[in-house]
Amino acid sequence: MEILNNLAFGFSHALTLQNLFFCATGCVIGTLVGLLPGLGPLATISLLLPLTYSIPTGGALIMLAGIYYGAQYGDNVSAITMKIPHASSIVACIDGYQMTLKGKTGLALFSAGVSSFIGGTVAIVVLACLAPALSEVALLFGPTEYCSLVLLGFVCVSMVTTGSVLDGLAMCLVGVLLGQVGTDVTSGVQRFTLGLSSLYDGVGLISVSLGCFGIAEITKNLDNKDKRTPFNGTIKLIPTWAEFKRIIPSALRGSAVGSLLGLMPGGGPVIAQFAAYAIDKKVSKYRDEIGHGAIEGVAGQAAADEAAARTSFIPLMAIGIPENAVMALMMAAFIINGIQPGPGMISNHPDLFWGLVASMWIGNCFLLLLNVPLVRYWLSVFKIPYGALFPSILFFCCIGTYSVNSNLHDIFITAFFGVLGYVFLRLKLDAAPLMLGFILGPMLEENFRRAMLISRGSFYTFVQHPISGFLLGLVALFLIWQFVGFLLTARRRRSVPVVEAPAA
Amino acid sequence: MTVNQNLAKGIFLLAIALFFGMQAMGYSVGAFSKAGPGMFPLIVSIMLLILSGAVIVRTWFMTARPLSFNWRNIGLVTIGLVGFALISEHVNMLVAIVVMVLTASYASDDFKLSRAIILAASLSLIALAMRYGLGFQLPLY
Numbered sequence: 001m002e003i004l005n006n007l008a009f010g011f012s013h014a015l016t017l018q019n020l021f022f023c024a025t026g027c028v029i030g031t032l033v034g035l036l037p038g039l040g041p042l043a044t045i046s047l048l049l050p051l052t053y054s055i056p057t058g059g060a061l062i063m064l065a066g067i068y069y070g071a072q073y074g075d076n077v078s079a080i081t082m083k084i085p086h087a088s089s090i091v092a093c094i095d096g097y098q099m100t101l102k103g104k105t106g107l108a109l110f111s112a113g114v115s116s117f118i119g120g121t122v123a124i125v126v127l128a129c130l131a132p133a134l135s136e137v138a139l140l141f142g143p144t145e146y147c148s149l150v151l152l153g154f155v156c157v158s159m160v161t162t163g164s165v166l167d168g169l170a171m172c173l174v175g176v177l178l179g180q181v182g183t184d185v186t187s188g189v190q191r192f193t194l195g196l197s198s199l200y201d202g203v204g205l206i207s208v209s210l211g212c213f214g215i216a217e218i219t220k221n222l223d224n225k226d227k228r229t230p231f232n233g234t235i236k237l238i239p240t241w242a243e244f245k246r247i248i249p250s251a252l253r254g255s256a257v258g259s260l261l262g263l264m265p266g267g268g269p270v271i272a273q274f275a276a277y278a279i280d281k282k283v284s285k286y287r288d289e290i291g292h293g294a295i296e297g298v299a300g301q302a303a304a305d306e307a308a309a310r311t312s313f314i315p316l317m318a319i320g321i322p323e324n325a326v327m328a329l330m331m332a333a334f335i336i337n338g339i340q341p342g343p344g345m346i347s348n349h350p351d352l353f354w355g356l357v358a359s360m361w362i363g364n365c366f367l368l369l370l371n372v373p374l375v376r377y378w379l380s381v382f383k384i385p386y387g388a389l390f391p392s393i394l395f396f397c398c399i400g401t402y403s404v405n406s407n408l409h410d411i412f413i414t415a416f417f418g419v420l421g422y423v424f425l426r427l428k429l430d431a432a433p434l435m436l437g438f439i440l441g442p443m444l445e446e447n448f449r450r451a452m453l454i455s456r457g458s459f460y461t462f463v464q465h466p467i468s469g470f471l472l473g474l475v476a477l478f479l480i481w482q483f484v485g486f487l488l489t490a491r492r493r494r495s496v497p498v499v500e501a502p503a504a
Numbered sequence: 505m506t507v508n509q510n511l512a513k514g515i516f517l518l519a520i521a522l523f524f525g526m527q528a529m530g531y532s533v534g535a536f537s538k539a540g541p542g543m544f545p546l547i548v549s550i551m552l553l554i555l556s557g558a559v560i561v562r563t564w565f566m567t568a569r570p571l572s573f574n575w576r577n578i579g580l581v582t583i584g585l586v587g588f589a590l591i592s593e594h595v596n597m598l599v600a601i602v603v604m605v606l607t608a609s610y611a612s613d614d615f616k617l618s619r620a621i622i623l624a625a626s627l628s629l630i631a632l633a634m635r636y637g638l639g640f641q642l643p644l645y
Contacts, residue, residue, distance in 0.1 A: 166555060166558055166559055166562065167513070167559070169555055170517050170552060170555040170556060170559065173548055173551055173552040173555065174517070174520055174552065176548050177520070177524045177545060177548055177549065177552065180524070180544070180545045180548075184541040186541070187532075187540065187541045189531055189532075189541040191527075191528075191531060191541055191542075191545065192524065192527055192545075215581060215585070218581065219574075219577045219578045219581055219611075222577040222581075222611050222612065222613075223574045223577055385614065385619075386612065387609060387612035387613075387614050387615065387616070387619065388619060388623050390608065390611075390612070391584075391604070391605045391608045391609050391620070391623055391624075391627070392623065392627060394581065394584060394585065394604065394605075394608050395601060395604070395605065395627045395630075395631075397585075398585065398588050398589075398604065399631070399634070399640070399642070402592075402642070403640055403641075403642075406641055408589045408592050408593050409589070411585055411586075411588060411589035412585075412586060412589055414585065415582050415585035415586050415589075418578070418581065418582060418585065419578060419582055422578045423516065426509075426571060426572065426573050427509060427512055427513040427516060427571070428509060428513065429513060429517075445544040448539075448544060449539045449543075449544065452536050452537060452539060453537060453538065453539075455537075456537045457535060457536030457537030457538075458536075459536075486562075490565045
């Protein structure tokens with residue numbers, strides 16, 4: 001059994017005292033940022049990126065991954081107890097909060113925690129089996145295939161994150177353009193630097209993500225002025241056997257859905273939750289209760305959430321293309337540490353890959369412990385008033401931006417992207433596709449130039465290669481589907497006057 | 505005055521496309537088989553231009569939504585950040601932390617001076633700890 005051997009090898013790396021410490025740190029920070037408003041996993045990972053220069057590569061990656069999947073657990077807790085959805089727990093607010101209203105908070109938290117654990121475990125098995133196989137397929141990929149794959153990724157992310165392909169694609173392109181700032185590697189020409197010396201090396205990734213996700217989010221919360229009432233109810237965690245039996249099938253269904261959707265370009269936790277919830281609503285034995293505080297409504301989506309958060313590492317590590325914004329940041333973390341994610345990664349750095357996979361399961365155990373028996377202690381962080389929280393986050397944003405290059409001028413760039421991010425937010429433009437475009441942009445350009453060089457300037461090369469042609473066919477299919485869908489709704493709206501416009 | 509959010513979105517994207525596209529034309533474009541530094545950004549800008557045009561056209565088919573924009577909070581936060589960088593450069597970072605925390609805190613609707621001062625003091629202590637404990641190179645004073 002090769003996989004078992006590999007996993008044992010991975011555990012031998014993940015179980016060192018040092019890596020256990022990084023894993024635990026990542027999980028704790030992840031849970032915390034999942035709970036608190038104003039600093040999602042995206043901003044946190046970018047805040048901690050500069051720190052990874054000074055700690056060993058394996059530990060750094062384990063910690064950053066821990067933040068990402070830890071935040072999914074934390075998200076659930078704040079959604080269930082206070083109906084505060086962050087980036088990725090909109091679904092948990094429905095049934096989870098209903099259960100709180102019925103006084104079953106403990107049961108909801110237990111279901112979410114245990115299902116997340118199940119989802120995470122299933123996904124790790126998928127990850128361990130599939131990633132090495134997929135990376136062999138990815139060896140067939142040349143520049144044309146990479147270009148087409150990135151385009152497909154853009155279209156899929158746009159469809160998923162914003163609901164409107166047009167907005168999402170536009171944001172991807174804005175990101176690509178921002179990624180063009182700086183010195184062109186091939187010709188040495190400085191592009192779009194506006195003569196500012198701090199832009200010669202390009203716009204800092206950390207400035208973009210802290211601005212668009214940290215500062216813009218903080219300001220949005222300030223605008224909303226929502227008063228958060230800390231949760232004060234009682235929590236009875238241990239379920240009855242009958243209740244426990246209801247968690248399992250729904251969690252397993254969620255794990256399967258989540259693992260699959262985590263793999264798709266543009267997929268990830270958010271869409272996985274919705275899909276798992278929808279499926280449970282169709283096939284569950286208790287489907288009539290879903291929506292009014294059913295265990296299934298919490299368990300299925302929590303498992304899918306957690307499973308997707310992990311399987312979304314597969315495209316990154318096997319092919320080298322991140323499928324969503326958080327994975328794009330993880331890719332940056334790999335590259336900062338001198339590792340190129342992609343087909344060669346698993347064979348060149350087996351200790352890193354299998355160590356990371358094993359650490360995910362260890363992290364799972366930490367999180368189960370942190371979020372089920374210890375959950376009531378976490379809830380006390382909500383007693384911190386937002387007025388004290390957000391200046392502290394700003395402080396860390398400043399220090400984080402500064403410490404990348406020890407350059408104070410980078411803070412101006414962060415501030416600029418804060419304003420830009422806020423403008424995007426007010427214009428209802430999602431910044432997540434921008435992040436993906438920003439990180440993939442340079443790679444897209446390089447592969448595009450190379451493909452055109454090989455084909456001597458003929459665009460046919462993108463359809464002549466079978467894999468690339470297939471991927472572009474999918475792109476065309478999705479775009480046509482969206483366009484037809486838009487025309488149909490526009491027509492319907494014209495015949496029936498509607499008071500409120502749906503989010504398009 | 506109410507601005508239609510959808511239209512503003514399209515115009516904003518259009519402006520970005522023009523900003524990058526105009527500059528890209530200034531770089532050598534080259535041929536498809538041997539792309540110059542201006543080629544790729546120009547292609548992307550043109551694609552963005554088309555998309556933003558589509559967004560603008562789409563506003564005719566959608567119900568108008570007013571654009572809400574609150575200058576006060578984003579202004580205070582930005583002033584805090586810019587002030588932080590300027591004061592760190594010309595005075596020192598400890599003063600900058602205090603000024604930044606006080607400015608930004610003012611954006612909160614339950615602003616309390618005492619709390620802001622305590623917060624500024626504790627964040628300064630954290631900064632000191634980061635410098636002497638974790639070895640961050642911060643120009644604190």
